[in-house]
Amino acid sequence: MLLSFRFANHRSFRDEQQLNLTPVYGDGVEASESAPQAVPVVGVFGANASGKSNSLGALVFMRRMVLGSDRAVEPGEGLSREPFRLDPDGAAQPSLYVVDLLLGGIRHTYGFAIDDERVLEEWLYHYPLGRQRRVFERDGDDFTWGEESGRRSELRQIAGITAPTALFLSTAARFGHSRPEPDPTNPQPLHDTYRWFYLASARADGISEQLSVLLDSDSADTNQTRHLMVDLLQAADVGIVDLVVRPDRSDGETPRRRLPNGYTYVRRHARRSAPPLRIQFAHQGPHGTALLDLHDQSTGTRQLLTLGLHAAEVLRTGATMLVDEIDASLHPILTAKLISLFRSPKANPLGSQLIFTSHDAILLGTLDAEEILHRDEIWFVEKDGEGTSRLYPLTDFKPRKEGENHQRRYLNGNYGAIPDLSTDLFEQALATRGGSDDATAE
Known part of the structure; x- marks a missing residue:
């Protein structure tokens, strides 16, 4: 289960951003040990070219690095990353990716920083009994191991063959430090973290x-x-x-x-x-x-078939589903029904999560008198005049539980993240086009 995702210097995002999935409001669920520790659904909304897809793409990029960095890059070729390129100074800065996960009831924090040449830093912590325990820390080619890392001699051997452009987590999984299924009685932070990325699904096959x-x-x-x-x-x-x-x-x-x-x-x-x-x-x-x-x-x-098959597999494994433009070619009611599967305890007993982007404001409204998305499941992306994107939650606006029409307020611009359209420029562009066509005809 994903608790939060932090990233920096990725495409249109220059500064560090955080997508926080920890519930802010109970929304009818009393706080208890059985209450959810992360929301099951997150929708990211914004104008075209605002950075919605880039926010989801940052997590997809992190997943791709974890699953294939040990064999995706030839020696001496460097890393193919996607920094913020509108500022030359920013493009030279490292890119950062960090996830907080709840695996087997234990919190884990995994992250790494990279530049164009190599992996600069990498780390994994877990929190048994609520206290931080280091699994490993990496600074360039230097590794530091935690007291509970287990087979340290084996890990040192794997660290010795980890390429500068490869993540240690990827290399450890490739060389046998893994198992097919998690074992709650014998947690293995390296394996369990890798397995979360492996099961997370960005898109379905044909x-x-x-x-x-x-x-x-x-x-x-x-x-x-x-x-x-x-x-x-x-x-x-x-x-x-x-x-x-x-x-x-x-x-x-x-x-x-x-x-x-x-x-x-x-x-x-x-x-x-x-x-x-x-x-x-x-x-x-x-x-x-x-x-x-x-x-x-x-x-x-x-x-509908693609998303349905995708969702069925994710719900079966308790994984996280990532969908860009979930509303493409689908009626809003069908999209809302698909979203509701992840909130249903019957359909989603393993705690699967859905993270999607959309610009369909209907999903901010209600269906059958029920909110399609709860207040702490709605996020926005907005781009400023310098071309940098910002990710922020609806909860920043202190929305009321009842009586606040999120769809209407969003379209009215109360939350930002909408296109700044100029009717005059549209009419001028059409008039110019019509004039040039007439001139050509003459």
Whole structure:
């Protein structure tokens, strides 16, 4: 579970920013040991080109570094980072990335600082019994180990082969200091931290590949996901009533059997010659159902499938889902329903989180008399006259729990983070364009 994320000198963000997911208001949940220690959803709003995507991109960049820095850079090539480039002095400064995580009920803090040449600093702390314990600290090529780091001789060997451009966390995970599942009785800060980044998902793979994997198994998890997808499509009222799988080959049939609710299951053989699966969608028509392929579906339906499959996997693993422009090609009601899955204890028993960007102000309003986003789940990004972005929460404005229309106040400019449009400039630009067209015609 992500408690907070700090970053500095990343694209349009020059100064240090913090996205804090710790609840500010109870909003009906009394403070107790069972109360959530981080909000399940965060929405970041702002004008076009304000830096919304960059705020999410900073966390995506950190994840990419953790998962692949040990093999992504050739020796002597330096690091490919994305500093603030509008100020030459700022571009030369280090970039900083830090997360606070709650893993197995224990807080962990992991971070690093980099420049164009190498990893400058890296550190990992955890807080058993509420007291800070150092796992490791890195200053250039020098490492300091904590008393509870465990196999120090092994860690020193891994540190010795960690490249200047690689993170120690990445290298340690690559050379066996990891395990497939967390063990609450024997916490391992290095592994547990790496695993959080591994499970965090910035985007899903292609829809076809995902559906092939999901529908090529009859495990309990995949069957549950199938049901979720059909239910989601039916609830979206896009005309789809079922998913059907057929072998995509011309030489013979692959054995098939029917699953509950009309699913078709195709058992793929282990040999390389196993035929690919063809996923089709059963649409209700005037004379029964008709089967259409994925490319026949609307952009909104494909987007709904992509996000639905993505969310199903995240909710199953208790991970964090990162989505840029969540409202793209989706009706606001569908987006709101997707958001509500992460707030539902039934749909989200493992405490998965959703962090997204949007410029759809409808998501700041209500649906069925309930707020789509709570007061401490709303953040804004605004860019100043020097081209630097700033990230700040709605809670800075001390919003009331009831009686405050966040959608209307945002569109009225009370919170900032809206486009500064000039009607005169728009009309002048159109008039100039029309004049040049007329001149060309003459």
